[in-house]
Amino acid sequence: MDRLLKELDIDKVGKELYALTERLYPICRSITGNGVRETLRIISEQIPIEVHEVPSGTQVFDWVIPKEWNIRDAYIKNSRGEKIVDFKNSNLHVLSYSTPVKGKFTLEELKEHLFTLPDHPEWIPYFTSYYRESWGFCLTHKQYEGLEDGEYEVLIDSTLEDGSLTYAQLLLEGDIEDEVLLSTYICHPSMCNDNLSGVALLTTLAKYLKDIKLKHSYRFLFIPETIGSITWLSRNEVEAFKIRHGLVATCVADSGTSTYKRTRNGNALIDKIVEKVLIDSDSPYEIIDFAPTGADERQFCYPGFNLSVGSLMRTPYVCYEQYHTSADDLSFIDPESFADSLEKYLGAIYIIEHNATYVNSGPKCEPQLGKRGLINAIGGQKDGKVDEMPIFWVLNFSDGTYSLLDIAVRSGVNFKYIKAAADALLSKNLLVKVDEHQTNPRMWSGSLNLST
Amino acid sequence: MDRLLKELDIDKVGKELYALTERLYPICRSITGNGVRETLRIISEQIPIEVHEVPSGTQVFDWVIPKEWNIRDAYIKNSRGEKIVDFKNSNLHVLSYSTPVKGKFTLEELKEHLFTLPDHPEWIPYFTSYYRESWGFCLTHKQYEGLEDGEYEVLIDSTLEDGSLTYAQLLLEGDIEDEVLLSTYICHPSMCNDNLSGVALLTTLAKYLKDIKLKHSYRFLFIPETIGSITWLSRNEVEAFKIRHGLVATCVADSGTSTYKRTRNGNALIDKIVEKVLIDSDSPYEIIDFAPTGADERQFCYPGFNLSVGSLMRTPYVCYEQYHTSADDLSFIDPESFADSLEKYLGAIYIIEHNATYVNSGPKCEPQLGKRGLINAIGGQKDGKVDEMPIFWVLNFSDGTYSLLDIAVRSGVNFKYIKAAADALLSKNLLVKVDEHQTNPRMWSGSLNLST
């Protein structure tokens, strides 16, 4: 993993992430249907996901898998036969899960099926009607205001039929069964930050991780929001409890500040890890508390599971004006922010993989570091100062209770330097790793003395 | 109680509170005597208080009930026979508990018995000498400075004799024996904010509560400060421990910021409740820590009782210049602030009455709210947003450990909306009330599934 981080070409990564988003952008996705399948097919070119189909009508906890929705075309023509709203221009134009329609309507009749954003007259809103049969069009408020009296011809060439809900997962098996969940949702049509950015980020992350040796197992989920996480949880109740840490990836490519939404418990290890990654990034960040609104963390953190799942984003959903509109397009995201988010995900995984608890091998006063070449020979010289600090922190606080992460947090030193100091001390036998099932540093009771 | 709150005409309430204060204002009260009795008589026109008389000489813990003090007249006449200080103009002119005096004094002799406020030359101070026999006059510093040499005729037509200490209580019995203490002191002569405001507020509050069904029992005390609470506690040691929450009402009618003084423990439920009421009020407020000075909370919170009694005021005693002077008069208080305080007391009682802990009936992922008509059918529309939030909070955090108050605090949502959400969820069987003696949500272990 150190090599992966060292060799990462962050400019290149940003471009890759952006290019994948660009490719997925035109597809019309919903919580079921061929748009999801096509999205997963493109993802499968990069990583070996396992695709699942769950039949309509299947009970998943309190919910039932809905009918599958597919759409081929839709438009509104005015009395002169001009297409004034056309699905081919933007798949946001159709209320997601609209039932098929073909007919003529007066303006008044039509208006009951039209949705706009008066505050943003140039944008098309993104509205859905998953669980109540209905049809509708979303259009710009400007279009809406231009509508003349008269008869309109309306077509929605969709199907809403028994089929299945499609989702995918990828499990990268590590040395231990403890899992890290990385989840994102693949049900939104043509919008970028929410949430093709999450899809592209996890695909790319999985691509980097799949070939390296990992301690933890990593489970990637590409699911429709809400119904997808409920479906996965209902079919994986036992698996779910292997999840030790988790992140929901969404809104990760805009130029806003990185924002971490805590787990429901608020004091999980993943909370501490991501906060440390953000501190170590030396750029502004925000931490927000868990709220039971948002994306799939709502289900993962629901009290019967209460998994340690947070969400690392940039500007959170709802907090940006373009959210759930046609303005959340390719111009709203940028490769640099995208790559920065991916680096932070990798930073969190780096800590998950490398955090450990040690005891120093001689707890009664500091060992003599000079004779082991670990500090400067000439006392007073300042060149070595940066390197010595982490060493002293790791030595003093490696008492079997402080993990490297704890030491990094308490010292304010970047986790990477704390890890490097621990490695240096391990190489001189000045640290001993604590067996994870035995954290009591019994070795000290014998007053072990290093010097011989 | 919901009806009471809905029907409350806050303008009318403010006028009522002010009018009652106005009526009580002229009476000369002290810690004993007929002024207290007359005050309680007027209160008894509105609420069925029970008046107690405790004979002078009775031992109450470390204290002894003092002699009863009554006064009919008092003045200082100058050598020209002019009344230059006259009890009839202000009952503050006489040092409370002054022994009877009738005689002539030189200016020098007289001055040893005069008290003024040099910093506020127009105000008469309020001084007392309850437990050491003495006599004196309080006057404006301006009056004092106008005193000429010569002989003065002094009269204090008072009596200090065996009698009794008078206090009153009213117990509104609720469904349970757990009590809420609402205490105020009736020993101050003509001053308004401290503390006729407290007297009027509790009288009016009791008047509203006495006819509605309540869960908790509410005990109202109208007592002389310090000696009154000590007397009540010494005679009600067992009753005292039924008190679960309490508030001392004082200084509730000035235009200053609402201020809550915490209980001695500082983390009692009443502390959390009142802080939430103040947050929900959306106006500025202050929270101050308990200090063993102040009013009767000093005794209720003394460590041998250590009751959960705080004090909800506006500008606290001592913190306003007019405190304990003639300037704490009818112009210092106003009906709007008065009514606002009463609303906050009612707000606290509303939470005391309605706080409860629930478990959601299906802890594995959110239930489908749409099919139960609890959220909007069209996803993305914003009109229903305000109502959905409390529902999600109540569902997610009703795990048997968070009460509705806890959820309201954590979410930042007004308690009333949280309560309304809980009611809506209860009506759909999505919540189950936790038996107060059994908070462990055992029902979840069977993996109960709502959908059928």
Added chain:
Amino acid sequence: MDRLLKELDIDKVGKELYALTERLYPICRSITGNGVRETLRIISEQIPIEVHEVPSGTQVFDWVIPKEWNIRDAYIKNSRGEKIVDFKNSNLHVLSYSTPVKGKFTLEELKEHLFTLPDHPEWIPYFTSYYRESWGFCLTHKQYEGLEDGEYEVLIDSTLEDGSLTYAQLLLEGDIEDEVLLSTYICHPSMCNDNLSGVALLTTLAKYLKDIKLKHSYRFLFIPETIGSITWLSRNEVEAFKIRHGLVATCVADSGTSTYKRTRNGNALIDKIVEKVLIDSDSPYEIIDFAPTGADERQFCYPGFNLSVGSLMRTPYVCYEQYHTSADDLSFIDPESFADSLEKYLGAIYIIEHNATYVNSGPKCEPQLGKRGLINAIGGQKDGKVDEMPIFWVLNFSDGTYSLLDIAVRSGVNFKYIKAAADALLSKNLLVKVDEHQTNPRMWSGSLNLST
């Protein structure tokens, strides 16, 4: 101890501290050698220290006592025979622990042994080479830049031979074995704030304390930094665990803000005590968390000992530019700051000695203070207010769990006034001291009633 504090002439103390520093300033000290012995001899004129010699080669935990270093003379002469660097001008000129040298060197050869501070061209740095044999000169960067090509004659007339490490201690035995450690280091050559100030402060403090009756035992250590504390700990493993509170005295005489570096645990009683002393001082101060860099607290707080040792300084080492240079001279320190530091050390000792936990003798309501002459007779008068507050705080919070220090912290009242209030209450039998092995106030269960 009250008398000591009352009689302390703080101007005189400041002059004494400064004069002792002045006297010790010229001596060339290192971690071993005659400079240390001469320093301890001067200290022993004032206090009865016990001097220890530990032979070179002795194993102390992971370390070995080094050879003893002594130096008589050292210089660099230029090709014209002029002494351009002369140990007699400043003992900082020689790298501490330089091996003996006598010979001629080209400028290029010489430069490998020269150390300067380019950022402060007028100052001589203080560098050491304790554990790797080496030689060198420290000089001003200005001197360095004036060096001409040519041959230089170099002399370091030092010896590095088997000998011993010298340290001293003084134990003032109090009523109990529990010890307070006061440690400072005596290994620095001619520099004042770091750390002759610490040496002078502890010497003077011990001089004041040695003749008064104390509850705790006080252990003063005068040791070379790092190797000295390691040596002392390795030879006193059992004694070490008698230490209940400790302070390392260093950098106590500059005009900067008082700064307290917490113990490793961060919540020790000494942490609370020193923070209270600083708050009560009514002047600015800083509290910094423990870090495993610094002076001997590194060893005392190393996890196998983890003693409650903090450090009360003014400007911390490293945080001032003059640190470890010739500019840390007699002009950098001043008698007023010096005396202020000593007063704060005494303030901490005052709390250590006088902190205690009481129960009030009647826990059910306040006792009547007026009849005992503890408060003003005329209620409302303000003159007595300052004195009453501490009395109410001590009474209310003396419930067997709050110590006087806890009460002083919670109330914000100066510890001295809290102590005085406790004394007044004790004299009236209103407080009972809690046996230190029995803090449960059982006496209250019998509902003890004071009044008779």
